[in-house]
Amino acid sequence: MSRIGKKAVPVPAGVTAEIAGQAVNVKGPKGALSFVVHDLVAVDQSAEGIAVKPRDETKLARSLWGMSRTMIANLVTGVSKGFERKLEINGVGYKAALNGKVLTLSLGYSHDVLFPVPEGIVIQVLGAKSDQIIVSGIDKQQVGQVAAEIREWRGPEPYKGKGVKYAEEKIFRKEGKKK
Template sequence: MSRIGKKPVELPSGVTATTSGQTIEVKGPKGTRSFTAGDDVTLVIEGTTVSVKPRGTSKRARQQWGMVRSMVANLVAGVTTGFKKELEIQGVGYRAAMSGNVLKLSLGYSHEVNFDVPAGVTVTSPKQTEIVVEGIDQQQVGQVAANIREWKRPEPYKGKGIRYKGEFVFRKEGKKK
């Protein structure tokens, strides 16, 4: 019995959900998102709640039950509040700046790194050492943040690089004479 799947997803005011077959579409103040569930579960809209019910007792149906419920909850959260990832840049001379739809990163390379921001995601740089990635799709926001971080991951000796806000980087001791 799925503990997550049993809970219905509440739709806040201003959010509507419609189903057509196995596809659920959620509309809210920030936009519209949709998700297609597998054939192992049934999506039911009852007033201001969305319930997910398994079709049968197979292992796959029970796995999909909780996963689909989480995906529907993420759709609702995305169109109401959105998702946000914050990155910090540490290192002497390392900085970020937005120029139109391009994030310009100075990361100690001989050249400046230009990162094109994909559609559906907003990237801002409130300070030279901070990057904020926002959007309504949790997976896309996380992927864009990971792609930015991949340009210069934090190294363990001096801690220089791009890291998530609040991320702990295990530091190593350097060579001794």
């Protein structure tokens, strides 16, 4: 039994949720999102919020139950508060700059990396050395994907700790060669 799926998703003030068949549409102060729930999962709206239940007791229906509830909860959180991922750039000469809708990364290559900012995503460059990047938006999946693509250009390496890493990420450092 899913412990997450049993809880109803509360809908805060200022957020409206509509259920049309298997589609859940959520509108809030930051925007609107939608999610189509799988046919093996039933969605109902009540005074407590949006409730999700499996239609039968198959393994697939039970596995989709908790995931569907979490996806709907992410929609509600996204349109009310939004999501953000923080990235840090470590390394001599490594920095970031935002030029309009293009993020320019200097990551030790012979050229600068130009990363176009997708629609629905806001990127901020902070820090005295332009070494902090904040990726924010209303879609949790898109925010995580953009942050992962930026990190992919120069992931953190274990010997000197240089590269792009998540702010909460702990890099396991290795000792170099000895004579």
